Amino acid sequence: MAWNLRRIRVGKGLSQEKLAADAGVDRAYFAKLERQAVNVGVDVLDKLSGALGVQLVEFFEMPEEGAEQPSVLRGGRKPK
Known part of the structure; x- marks a missing residue:
């Protein structure tokens, strides 16, 4: 779930701070x-999926074999 959360967030160019604020988390x-480092409830996942504009099920997709770890945004900014 965390892998997909980061992949989707970074793909949309959102910082952790921005997404958390948009989702009220x-x-x-x-x-x-x-x-x-923590477990997440369905209520929080629902807030995050709404803020990201994705369906909840996208958090649970299995990554393809050999897929690289999602990148991080440098300094909380959009990638250049």
Whole structure:
């Protein structure tokens, strides 16, 4: 789930801070979600999917074999 969350967020050029604010989720908690340091409830996933404009099921897609780890945005900014 965390892999897909980061992949979708970075693909849309959103920082953790921006997405957390848009979804009404604490930024520190959101960062822990992406690091797989906390468990997440369906209510939070629903907020995140709404803020990202994706269906909830997209968080649970299996990555293709050999897929690279999603990149991170440098300094919370959109990639150039």
